[in-house]
Amino acid sequence: MPASRSLRPLALAAIAGALALAGVGCANAGKGAAGLFSPRTANALTVATAQIPDPGFWAGTFAHPTGGFEYGLAKQLAARLHLAHVKVIEVPFHELVRGHLGGADLALSDITITDERAQHLDFSTSYLRAPPSIVVRPGTEVADVNAARDLHWAVQHDTTLKVALERSIEPTTQTLVFEHQREVLVALEVGRANAVMLDLPVALAYAHESPHKYAVAAQLQSEAQLGVALPQGSDNVEAVDSAIRALKAEGEIDRLGHQWLHANIEEGAAEEVPVLRAEE
C-alpha cells in the first residue's frame, strides 16, 4: 500500500478529532480569551477587607470608601471586569486568611501569598512586593539583627509578619501580639513596644502620613508578595488573574502606587530602606 494511502485514515481521524474538539471549543464561546467573571451581586464587585481606614491602602469608611491603593485597584478591577460598582464589606483578617470572605467576590487586604493560605484561598498573580519591614519611633536605631533582637516587639496575630519576626529576629523579650494592625501601632506610639513589623508598602505609607510618629528602620530579605484572594475553587480566578496582569502591563498599578503609596514600591522607595544585616 502506498505510504500516502496508509496515512489517509490516520489523517482523517486526526481531522475528525480536531473538529470534534473544535466543537467543544465553540461551546465555550463567550468565556473570553482572558476568562469570564461572574459576580455574586449583579453588576457589582464585592470586595472584603479587614480595616478601613488603612493608610495608603484604604481611606474613608466601609460604607463610603474614598481612596487608597487597594480601593483604586478594586475600582480598576471592576472596570476591567465590566462591573459598574464596587461594594466593600468588613471581614476580620484572621477570617480572610482562613478562606472566609463573608460572601465577597474577592479580598483586598494586604494579604501576602503563602502556601499555607493557598490551602484555603485561591490567589491571583501578585500585585505588590511586600517584604516585612521594621517600623520604629523616629530616632530609634536598628543597626543589625542583634540590636533588633533586644527590642520590645509588637505584631499582628495570624500574619506572615509574626512568622518572619519569630524566624528572622528571634526577640529576646516577650512579643506583644494583637488582633488588629491599629492596636500594634498604638502599642508603638504609647511606648509599650519600640519596634513593630509591617509589610513594607504599609510601613512606608504610615511613615509618609505620620513622619513624626513612625520611621521605617529596615526591611527583611524576602520575596513576599501581596495578591488578590478569592474563595477556593472560584471560577473567577482566571478573569481576575488576567485583569491583574493587564493592569500591570498597562502601568495602572504603578500609577496607583505613585498616587497612594507616594512611591514606586517596585523600584524606588523600597530600595532606599536598608536590608537588615544578619550580624554586626
Place this chain on the structure above:
Amino acid sequence: MLALIELSSPKGAPWEFLVVFAVLLLGPVLFRRAGIPGIIGLLVGGYAIGPHGLSLIGAGNNTLPDLGQLGLLYLMFVAGVELDLNLINKYRRSTISFGILTFAIPFVLGALVGFALGWETLAAILLGSLLASHTLITYPAVKEAGLASDPAVATAVGSTVLTDTLALIVLAGVAGSVAGGRSSVEVAAQVAVGLVVLIGYSLFVLPQLAGWAFRWLGTERAVRYVVAITAFLSAATVAELFGIEGIVGAFFAGLGMNRLVPNEGQLMDRIEFFGGAVFIPVFLVSVGFILNPSVMVKGETLGLAGLFIVACLGGKAIAAQISARLFGFSRSQAGLLFSLSAAQAAATLAATVIGFQLGLFSSAVVNAVLVLIFVSVLASTIVGTRASARASSPDGPRPLGTRIVVGLGEPELALGALTLARRIARADGGVVHPLLVVPEAAPFAPREALARLSEVVAAAGVDGQALTIVDRSVLHGALRVGRAQEATLVLVAEPVPDDDAQSTATPLAAGAPQRAWERSPAPPVAVVRGNADRLGVVRVRLDDDELESPSIAAEMARRVASGSAQRLDEDHAEWSELLAPGDVTFVSSELGDTLGKLPGVGDGLVVSTVAEWLIREESARDTPPEVPGDATLG
C-alpha cells in the same frame, strides 16, 4: 562503617545537567526504536523530567529554560546561516508567495476563531498572528535527508523570514498598544525603525566585524566559533532593544554571516555539531518541560486546542496546497512545505506568553496553545518524514565556487591566490581548501610549513581544511587533490612554468560549450601568478570567441570584482603593462602565450585558465590517481 556514610539526595547543577543530557541521549534513541520521530522523544523527555512529570527539575529552575532560549536563538541562526541565498534568490517568487499565503490564511482563520469566541479585538488578532508563524523544527531532519536545496524546502525556509517577522510585528504592535498606552502608529514606527537598524547591523555591520575578527583573531577553532555565537547574540540583543523578538535578530545574523560561514567549512561543521548535539535538542526538551497534561486534558483547554489546530494546521495545509499547485511542486514537495511551515514553537510560544503577561489570554488559552504546539510538532514530523522519504534529492550542476582547491608551494606567496579563491567561493557560499604541495625532492617539514600556511590562511579569511601532499609539481598535486576532493575549481598559485607546456601550448578549442565547467567531470584549473595583500583593479581579457559565450575567466572576474571588472579587448596587446601592485587580470588565452607575459612577483596578479588538454595530460600521468588518506593534515 556504613552508618558513617551519609548520602544526600541529588540536587544542584550537576544533577540537573545529568538529567537533561540523559534525555538528550535516551529520548531520541528510544523513540526511534519504537518507530516514532526522535524529536517527540525530546519533547516527551522534557515533560518527564519537568515539574508536571517526575519533577526531577523543579518549576522554579531557570537553567533549562535559559538554555532552551539559547537553543532557540541557535536554531534560528543556523537556519539563516545555512540558507542557500542563491537558491532563495532563484525561488524568490515562490518564497514570497508562500510566505504571504502561509501567514495570511492561518492568521485570518485564527482571528475569526477569536471573534467567534467573543474575544477582544486585540486578543483575536494576537491569536491569528501566533497561529500564522512557524518554527523550522523539522528542518534538521529534512536537511539530513539531503533535501536542503530542494525548491520546496528553499521556499519554506525563505518564507520563515516573512512569516515570523510579520507575526512578531503584530505581536509588537499588540504589546505596544496594551502596555504604555501607545498608539498603533507609534508602535509600528518603532518596529519599522528597529527592523531597519537590525537589518543594517546584521547584513552590513556584522559581516564586516566578523570578517575582521576571523582575520585578526586567527584560525583557532574555538575563537571562530565564539565569534559566531557572539554575532547572533549581539543581533538578538539589537532586536530586543527595539521590542522585536530576539529570534528575528538571530535569523538575520545568520543571513549576514551566510557568506562568511561556508556550508562545507570547518566553522559550519562546528556550528552544526554543537547545535545538533546540544543546543537545539535542549530547546526541544525545554518545550516539553512546560507541557502539563493534567491541564491540557481539561475540556475547555482541549476545546480551544481543537479550534486552534483546525485554524493553524488547516490554514498551513491550504497554503501548502495552493503554493504547490501555483509553482508546480509534487505531492511530496507539498508535504515538505506543510511539514516545515506547520510546526509551532518559538514565535508561537513567545507571542502566547506575552499575550498572557498582558492579560489578554487566560491560562486555558496558554495550555491550549501548548496542545497545539505538541500536535503541530507531531504532525509536521510525521508528514516531513514521509515526504522526505518520497522526495528525491536535487542533483543539479554545482556552481563554480562550491569547493575550490588552491594548490600552493610557498605559503607566503599565495595570499593573493587565496584571497581570490575566497571571493570566488563567497558568491556560492562555497569553501576554499588550501593545499600545500611539497616537491618530492624537497625536505619535508610539515609542522613548520603548516604553521606558515595557517598564518596566510587566516590573513586571507579562508575557512576550509588545510591539506598537504607530496608531489612532483604544484600543478600536478593540485590536480590530483582537486579530483579526489570533487573540487569545482582548482587554482594553482605560483607554479613553476613548465618548458614543455610553454612550447606546446595551443589555444583552447574554439566554440567551447556554454558554462562547460559545470558539466565537465574534471574541475577547471587556473594558474595564479603574483601575490598581493589586497586586491586592486580587476580586469578580464577575453578572446574573440569568448565574447559571445561565458568563460571561466569571465565568471571568475565577475565574482572577484562583484560584477565591475574592466573588459580588455585585443587592442590591449600590452595588457600586462597595465598591472599595478594588487591589480588582477583574468586571461583565458592559451597557457604558453599567457605565461610568457606573467609579471614578476609584486607587480600584480594574472589568473590564467589552463587548457583542458594540459589538464588531461597531467592527469594521465597519475599512477595511481588516488590521494592517500594520511596525506591530509589538518
